[in-house]
Amino acid sequence: xxxxxxxxxxxxxxxxxxxxxxxxxxxxxxxxxxxxxxxxxxxxxxxxxxxxxxxxxxxxxxxxxxxxxxxxxxxxxxxxxxxxxxxxxxxxxxxxxxxxxxxxxxxxxxxxxxxxxxxxxxxxxxxxxxxxxxxxxxxxxxxxxxxxxxxxxxxxxxxxxxxxxxxxxxxxxxxxxxxxxxxxxxxxxxxxxxxxxxxxxxxxxxxxxxxxxxxxxxxxxxxxxxxxxxxxxxxxxxxxxxxxxxxxxxxxxxxxxxxxxxxxxxxxxxxxxxxxx
Amino acid sequence: xxxxxxxxxxxxxxxxxxxxxxxxxxxxxxxxxxxxxxxxxxxxxxxxxxxxxxxxxxxxxxxxxxxxxxxxxxxxxxxxxxxxxxxxxxxxxxxxxxxxxxxxxxxxxxxxxxxxxxxxxxxxxxxxxxxxxxxxxxxxxxxxxxxxxxxxxxxxxxxxxxxxxxxxxxxxxxxxxxxxxxxxxxxxxxxxxxxxxxxxxxxxxxxxxxxxxxxxxxxxxxxxxxxxxxxxxxxxxxxxxxxxxxxxxxxxxxxxxxxxxxxxxxxxxxxxxxxxxxxxxxxxxxxxxxxxxxxxxxxxxxxxxxxxxxxxxxxxxxxxxxxxxxxxxxxxxxxxxxxxxxxxxxxxxxxxxxxxxxxxxxxxxxxxxxxxxxxxxxxxxxxxxxxxxxxxxxxxxxxxxxxxxxxxxxxxxxxxxxxxxxxxxxxxxxxxxxxxxxxxxxxxxxxxxxxxxxxxxxxxxxxxxxxxxxxxxxxxxxxxxxxxxxxxxxxxxxxxxxxxxxx
Numbered sequence: 001x002x003x004x005x006x007x008x009x010x011x012x013x014x015x016x017x018x019x020x021x022x023x024x025x026x027x028x029x030x031x032x033x034x035x036x037x038x039x040x041x042x043x044x045x046x047x048x049x050x051x052x053x054x055x056x057x058x059x060x061x062x063x064x065x066x067x068x069x070x071x072x073x074x075x076x077x078x079x080x081x082x083x084x085x086x087x088x089x090x091x092x093x094x095x096x097x098x099x100x101x102x103x104x105x106x107x108x109x110x111x112x113x114x115x116x117x118x119x120x121x122x123x124x125x126x127x128x129x130x131x132x133x134x135x136x137x138x139x140x141x142x143x144x145x146x147x148x149x150x151x152x153x154x155x156x157x158x159x160x161x162x163x164x165x166x167x168x169x170x171x172x173x174x175x176x177x178x179x180x181x182x183x184x185x186x187x188x189x190x191x192x193x194x195x196x197x198x199x200x201x202x203x204x205x206x207x208x209x210x211x212x213x214x215x216x217x218x219x220x221x222x223x224x225x226x227x228x229x230x231x232x233x234x235x236x237x238x239x240x241x242x243x244x245x246x247x248x249x250x251x252x253x254x255x256x257x258x259x260x261x262x263x264x265x266x267x268x269x270x271x272x273x274x275x276x277x
Numbered sequence: 278x279x280x281x282x283x284x285x286x287x288x289x290x291x292x293x294x295x296x297x298x299x300x301x302x303x304x305x306x307x308x309x310x311x312x313x314x315x316x317x318x319x320x321x322x323x324x325x326x327x328x329x330x331x332x333x334x335x336x337x338x339x340x341x342x343x344x345x346x347x348x349x350x351x352x353x354x355x356x357x358x359x360x361x362x363x364x365x366x367x368x369x370x371x372x373x374x375x376x377x378x379x380x381x382x383x384x385x386x387x388x389x390x391x392x393x394x395x396x397x398x399x400x401x402x403x404x405x406x407x408x409x410x411x412x413x414x415x416x417x418x419x420x421x422x423x424x425x426x427x428x429x430x431x432x433x434x435x436x437x438x439x440x441x442x443x444x445x446x447x448x449x450x451x452x453x454x455x456x457x458x459x460x461x462x463x464x465x466x467x468x469x470x471x472x473x474x475x476x477x478x479x480x481x482x483x484x485x486x487x488x489x490x491x492x493x494x495x496x497x498x499x500x501x502x503x504x505x506x507x508x509x510x511x512x513x514x515x516x517x518x519x520x521x522x523x524x525x526x527x528x529x530x531x532x533x534x535x536x537x538x539x540x541x542x543x544x545x546x547x548x549x550x551x552x553x554x555x556x557x558x559x560x561x562x563x564x565x566x567x568x569x570x571x572x573x574x575x576x577x578x579x580x581x582x583x584x585x586x587x588x589x590x591x592x593x594x595x596x597x598x599x600x601x602x603x604x605x606x607x608x609x610x611x612x613x614x615x616x617x618x619x620x621x622x623x624x625x626x627x628x629x630x631x632x633x634x635x636x637x638x639x640x641x642x643x644x645x646x647x648x649x650x651x652x653x654x655x656x657x658x659x660x661x662x663x664x665x666x667x668x669x670x671x672x673x674x675x676x677x678x679x680x681x682x683x684x685x686x687x688x689x690x691x692x693x694x695x696x697x698x699x700x701x702x703x704x705x706x707x708x709x710x711x712x713x714x715x716x717x718x719x720x721x722x723x724x725x726x727x728x729x730x731x732x733x734x735x736x737x738x739x740x741x742x743x744x745x746x747x748x749x750x751x752x753x754x755x756x757x758x759x760x761x762x763x764x765x766x767x768x769x770x771x772x773x774x775x776x777x778x779x780x
Contacts, residue, residue: 084714084755087780090686105634119779120687124653124665125680126780134653134677138634138670142645151641151649158637213754215719223722225704230720230750 066250069207069242070096073188075181077205079195081212081236086197087119088213088235091130093163093192095254098131100161100190106136107155107162111144114167116196144169149176152191156183161190168196177203208241214251278361278401278414279427280354283378284314284345286410287353292341294318299337302345302375303330313345314375326375354378358510364391364401367509371424379427381420381507394440402437416440420507421499422448425455425473444501449474456495461488473499516552516611518542525564525603532561532604533593537586539609544582553578553617559589561598562606571596573643576635576670578617584636591643638670653677660730661688661746661777682725683748685758685778692775695759702765702772705747709759711776716751723747724761742768746777756780 069076076096080089097106108122124134140155142148144167152164162184166172172195181204184191193205214236219229232253239248284302285292294300299319303310310330312319322337334340351372358370358380367383384397391397398414405412415426415438422444429452431439441447451473454462465488470476476484476496485493497503520539526532536559547554555578559571573588589609598604638650651667652674658664661684697706705721729741742763750756758778763769 091780120689123684123688125684126686135674140650215754227721229722
């Protein structure tokens with residue numbers, strides 16, 4: 001092959017990268033890197049989330065207004081509004097984790113002997129109906145405090161999604177929550193920590209939620225004893241704090257009971273409410 | 278030691294055997310079942326080995342026959358040989374045809390422990406007879422001679438055993454049948470050669486030519502001119518590895534490093550054996566004469582030194598080490614080991630995803646105690662609290678079945694009593710008080726009737742009561758799962774209510 005012929009044939013190969021690597025492209029890439037580097041300090045919408053929701057999940061289609069919070073690897077805090085709202089907080093947490101990375105291990109760290117969060121053990125049948133495959137579940141019973149926090153961190157390092165009950169443990173403070181957040185980020189995992197309704201103190205969580213049950217609409221069919229059946233489940237999630245963003249309030253409702261669907265139902269937002277303080 | 282009645286005497290419980298109903302073991306042979314092993318009563322009745330069962334029944338009409346288990350006999354003889362380890366560390370089972378079974382013991386140097394060879398032999402024969410065995414023994418310089426004497430002279434000896442110091446004069450009177458040559462003995466008899474002494478006088482070349490090399494070899498072995506060794510039962514491999522230090526270790530970090538070294542050595546041994554440890558024991562020996570054990574368990578058998586060392590480090594950290602004046606010997610042992618074959622890794626070089634979970638569970642359990650980490654397996658029960666079995670995190674869990682009944686997210690291990698008011702006796706509650714809080718029911722569904730498992734109930738306590746479950750939502754939107762225990766009017770007049778789940 002002559003030199004001229006070679007150059008003629010290889011022309012398109014050389015031209016293609018030259019066209020794409022323009023200064024504008026470079027600037028865009030630089031901006032992207034800057035955004036990634038700044039991620040640790042301020043809240044920045046990530047270009048591509050590490051945890052991609054499954055395609056069938058409506059969350060991926062943008063119907064789920066919590067998707068922007070769920071997409072980010074890291075620590076999220078939640079606590080029930082009152083003592084009796086703890087089951088609602090659990091339901092919220094399970095829905096949160098249900099659509100995320102369905103191939104990962106899900107570790108539920110129970111705080112043994114924490115009276116404020118004692119509403120029973122996770123029921124595999126209930127979890128399955130809420131969209132979490134019980135085969136993914138590992139349950140760890142630990143004393144609240146250092147042991148439970150250590151177990152959560154180990155689980156995150158093993159690449160699991162974690163739901164941890166911290167309760168009112170003194171050990172869960174800014175330092176401990178930073179450790180958990182760092183472990184979650186490093187492994188691309190997520191951790192939801194449930195705290196007691198009366199727990200206070202700061203934390204390094206990306207978002208902090210306060211969950212309360214709300215009366216759901218009655219089902220159109222008759223239930224038992226002249227009462228109506230159980231309709232869609234409703235709860236109110238108040239986004240109390242959030243890194244680099246304003247607080248918000250969401251009214252969440254889902255009706256996985258109606259048609260007994262077994263696929264995960266999204267945390268669907270019914271009518272967007274005006275943000276309250 | 279000779280155990281001529283081993284196949285029949287080893288059986289437990291001892292089969293019924295009497296003079297008019299003798300007991301025999303049979304084996305399928307040419308032309309049907311043939312007698313294999315006999316009791317003395319059977320022999321007294323005129324029965325002989327290899328006799329057909331039908332012929333035997335003609336002689337002894339009330340014959341008790343059972344199929345022989347040759348493999349079982351051999352395995353039992355191995356166990357008995359191990360038991361003989363109390364007399365000598367070198368023992369071997371010597372399984373042959375019925376009547377010729379025995380155990381070989383090398384008692385060289387063992388006699389002093391028992392206070393002389395006489396005492397040793399007394400004890401050996403005495404204890405074997407105390408176990409109900411017909412036993413006789415002989416001590417001789419060669420295996421062949423001892424074998425022969427134990428089967429010929431010893432049964433007639435006063436104390437059941439004979440002992441000879443040198444091979445030669447004793448060998449002369451040994452009958453040819455006791456030379457371990459099988460059928461060749463009958464041939465020798467036909468030539469009028471009755472004892473080993475007769476044979477030793479003949480030219481060896483002619484003997485070998487006529488009766489085979491085997492005869493000459495056995496003869497030489499009995500006489501001691503050819504070597505014969507005893508292949509002892511191997512003691513089971515002890516999976517232990519030790520690291521010894523001239524200077525006692527004084528710091529925790531040094532001990533952890535030493536433990537890691539011992540575990541690494543142990544993992545090498547495990548690899549050769551094709552085993553993986555499921556329970557690892559670390560023993561720290563202190564210079565002042567104390568030793569402490571630390572145990573960790575692994576959900577799946579493992580011989581990964583890094584993983585096991587890490588588990589052990591967690592364990593040591595959790596319980597703390599009392600170093601005392603220092604630790605000069607660190608020993609790692611596999612307290613429980615299971616077969617572990619090489620696992621195929623996938624193309625990226627990573628083992629299966631399940632192993633991550635098992636490792637996590639191991640670490641959690643090492644620090645927080647056994648059974649801290651558990652996984653759910655479908656329970657074989659329709660009672661809600663037993664529908665899930667929480668077990669250790671070893672094997673990857675089975676897929677969860679689809680159950681159509683709706684269940685709450687959280688279920689109490691123990692249902693909690695509630696005070697409830699229902700409009701009609703078998704309807705859902707309208708109000709209930711649980712944990713001192715009053716709830717008003719807004720929506721309810723049910724009942725789902727779950728019958729008790731009568732097969733679990735203690736005898737005499739009745740079958741238990743039927744539960745009617747209701748899913749309710751309170752006026753505040755909180756969901757509970759309640760049940761009423763007992764059918765109104767049929768099982769009870771005052772049904773009790775329980776809260777069994779929430780969420």
